Amino acid sequence: MRRFLLAAGLLLAAPATAGAEEALSGGAFTVFESGRAAFTTMAPALPEALVRDFARGRTVFNRPWLAAPAQDERFIGLGPLFNRLSCVACHPRNGGGFAPETAAEPMRTMLVRLSVPGEGEHGGVRPHSAYGDQLNEDGIPGVPGEGRAVIRWREHDEVLPGGEAVRLRRPLISFTGLAYGPLGKDALISPRIAPPVFGLGLLAAVPEADILAIAAENGGRPNRVWDAGNGRTVLGRFGWKANQPSVLQQLAGAMLGDLGVTSPLFTGQNCTEAQPECRAAFVAPQPELTAGQLLALETYHLGLGVPARRGVDDPSVRRGEALFVAAGCASCHRPTLTTGSHPSLEDLGGQVIHPYTDLLLHDMGADLADGRPDFLATGSEWRTPPLWGLGLRRLVDPRAGLLHDGRARSPLEAVLWHGGAAREAAAAVRRLPSDDRRALLRFLDSL
Numbered sequence: 001m002r003r004f005l006l007a008a009g010l011l012l013a014a015p016a017t018a019g020a021e022e023a024l025s026g027g028a029f030t031v032f033e034s035g036r037a038a039f040t041t042m043a044p045a046l047p048e049a050l051v052r053d054f055a056r057g058r059t060v061f062n063r064p065w066l067a068a069p070a071q072d073e074r075f076i077g078l079g080p081l082f083n084r085l086s087c088v089a090c091h092p093r094n095g096g097g098f099a100p101e102t103a104a105e106p107m108r109t110m111l112v113r114l115s116v117p118g119e120g121e122h123g124g125v126r127p128h129s130a131y132g133d134q135l136n137e138d139g140i141p142g143v144p145g146e147g148r149a150v151i152r153w154r155e156h157d158e159v160l161p162g163g164e165a166v167r168l169r170r171p172l173i174s175f176t177g178l179a180y181g182p183l184g185k186d187a188l189i190s191p192r193i194a195p196p197v198f199g200l201g202l203l204a205a206v207p208e209a210d211i212l213a214i215a216a217e218n219g220g221r222p223n224r225v226w227d228a229g230n231g232r233t234v235l236g237r238f239g240w241k242a243n244q245p246s247v248l249q250q251l252a253g254a255m256l257g258d259l260g261v262t263s264p265l266f267t268g269q270n271c272t273e274a275q276p277e278c279r280a281a282f283v284a285p286q287p288e289l290t291a292g293q294l295l296a297l298e299t300y301h302l303g304l305g306v307p308a309r310r311g312v313d314d315p316s317v318r319r320g321e322a323l324f325v326a327a328g329c330a331s332c333h334r335p336t337l338t339t340g341s342h343p344s345l346e347d348l349g350g351q352v353i354h355p356y357t358d359l360l361l362h363d364m365g366a367d368l369a370d371g372r373p374d375f376l377a378t379g380s381e382w383r384t385p386p387l388w389g390l391g392l393r394r395l396v397d398p399r400a401g402l403l404h405d406g407r408a409r410s411p412l413e414a415v416l417w418h419g420g421a422a423r424e425a426a427a428a429v430r431r432l433p434s435d436d437r438r439a440l441l442r443f444l445d446s447l
């Protein structure tokens with residue numbers, strides 16, 4: 001029988017029965033590593049035939065890239081403009097990034113997206129004429145970096161029932177040392193921390209029909225984005241605004257945007273007409289990331305395991321889970337999805353997974369809005385981020401942040417910023433007595 005609990009005016013339907021299945025966040029792609037290697041462990045279900053490609057992709061992910069010419073021909077092609085030297089520099093131990101604490105600290109695992117009003121190619125963003133679609137702070141020798149983004153914080157305290165005070169902060173972004181002229185008053189900016197990179201293959205295998213059915217139920221919206229490899233508009237799944245259609249394109253886009261490394265999918269250098277030194281820079285043999293390296297990098301991401309949940313049978317965790325559902329959080333952070341077929345790795349299919357996302361866009365209100373549309377996503381819409389691995393993020397990296405700009409340093413801070421379509425759920429969490437709120441946070445820590 002289902003049990004019902006009454007707390008803070010909410011009717012709580014306790015989940016049916018706890019069991020081992022609930023701990024298997026990634027189905028057969030679950031790993032039972034709860035230390036600092038929780039996000040870097042290969043899934044046990046990865047076929048033996050792909051283990052070598054997984055290892056090769058891990059090398060591509062971790063190795064620094066070099067400016068041409070250089071001795072190691074496998075990793076030549078950095079820049080001419082770039083943000084970091086490697087993928088792992090922005091995704092430490094495959095976890096999420098963080099925002100600088102002070103204006104003096106550089107953005108190590110964070111970048112700033114740029115655009116101007118209007119629709120760009122294939123319905124996407126319209127890049128800034130001088131700086132493109134993101135600020136690249138560094139350049140290879142002879143190429144000026146584009147400038148530096150500076151973050152400052154505006155803080156305030158929110159006092160919750162029971163007297164607990166939570167310090168909330170909002171980022172204020174400014175720029176210094178802009179090498180190619182001022183951004184202009186029409187520039188749209190959006191600071192973004194790097195998201196975790198495990199479990200992507202499972203999310204790619206969730207059937208589109210299932211995602212659309214959830215949208216009809218909870219009011220979420222699918223993004224429709226350009227698939228460069230297939231030359232058509234498809235469902236968006238990845239990125240903070242679901243603006244990428246596949247793991248492969250997400251990776252190729254990041255290699256070009258963050259490292260300035262071309263690939264078979266994106267062959268042009270990341271220079272604008274306003275950047276003569278960039279356009280005149282020495283170019284390594286093309287593509288700089290080979291087709292084999294790109295596919296190995298994809299295999300690495302598809303083969304990463306999802307850490308198992310912990311403490312699923314703890315009574316406090318179970319109560320917190322019931323509160324999570326009763327508050328309405330599970331409407332968007334869907335606890336359970338089932339995967340369908342995947343074109344690159346058939347073993348990803350038929351998995352019952354617990355990612356706590358619907359892969360859909362939701363209006364999160366004015367406080368979280370960046371005012372920067374992206375394909376169908378408005379300036380206040382964001383894709384529901386998966387919550388699996390949430391309780392391990394700070395163990396993997398003590399500074400790991402939450403929300404798109406890293407403003408939240410804890411799950412409670414993240415909840416308190418929720419507005420728009422999530423306003424009522426956040427209000428329900430605010431009303432909880434202290435003991436219930438602690439139970440809710442224990443549940444989130446178990447993910």
